[in-house]
Amino acid sequence: MLKRLKFVFPFAALAILVGLFVLSRQTVEEVPREKLALMTSLPLYWGEASEFAELASGQGELPWVRARLEERYDLYPIDSLSTEIELGREAFDRILIAQPRAISPEDNVALDEWVSQGGRLLLVIDPLLTGSYSVPLGDPSHPTTVGLIPPVLERWGIGIRYDENQAFALQSVESGGLQLPFAMAGEAHLLGSGTATCTISHEGILARCKLGKGRVTMLVDAALFELHQESSNSRKSLLKLTEMAF
DSSP states (O other): OHHHHHHHHHHHHHHHHHHHHHHHHHHHHHSOOEEEEEEESSSSSSOSHHHHHHHHTTOSOOOHHHHHHTTTEEEEEOSOSTTTOOOSTTSOSEEEEESOSOOOHHHHHHHHHHHHTTOEEEEEOOSSOOOOOSSOTTOTTSOOSSOOOOTHHHHHTEEEEEOTTSOOSOEEEEETTEEEEESSOEEEEEOSOOSSEEEEEGGGTEEEEEETTEEEEEESOOHHHHOSSOOHHHHHHHHHHHHHHO
16 A cells, blocks of 8 residues: 555646646636827837838837737727726726827827826837837928927926937936836926926936826836837836836
C-alpha cells in the first residue's frame, strides 16, 4: 500500500496543479478589458497613409502606441464627443484625446459634463508638433500642427502658455517616477479660478485636475506620441501615463 501511494500522490498533485491553472486562465479570460475611446489627428491607430495600405492587406505592424494601449484596453476611435460619449456600462469611462483636429462647442459642453459625471480624460495638446510625417503640411491627412486649445480648459481654470524661443531639441523631464520626452512644449498654468482643482508638475508639461466625480490629466506636448519607434523608455512612459490618467 505504501509503494502504491508513492506513485499515486504525484499524479494527484499534478491533476490539482492543472486544475488550478485552468481555473486561473478562465478567470483571466473572463475579466473584460476596459473600453478606451480615442480621438486624434495623429497616426496612432492606423499609422500614416503608406502604413495603412500595408495594414489593410494584412501586412505591416500596428503603430506602437496602439499596440501598447490594446494590451490593456479595447480601443475605439471616435470623431465626435457630443454624439459618441456617454458614461455607463455600454459607453466610455475613459477617453484619450491627442492633438484633435477640432473640438466643437457641442463637444466642449459634452466633455465638461462627461468628466464631471465621473469620466477620466487624458488630453494631449501640443502648441507645435515637432515629429516628421510622410505627408506634407497642408495635406488633409497631416496631423494638426498647432494644437487647438479647447475653450473648456478656461472653464476648468487652466491655461497653456508657449515660448517660441525655447530650444528646438528633444529633451525629457522626470518626476514621481514618470519620465516624459518633450520638444517645443507648452506650459500649463492655473488661471486662479475655475470649476476644477488642478496641480501642475514636470516643469509645467503635465497637469492633473479633479472635476466633479471625474479626472483630467493634460499633457501639453505630444513628443511621446510622435515617436515612430518604441523604446523601453517610451513604453514605460506611456504605460505610467495611462495608469496615472485612467
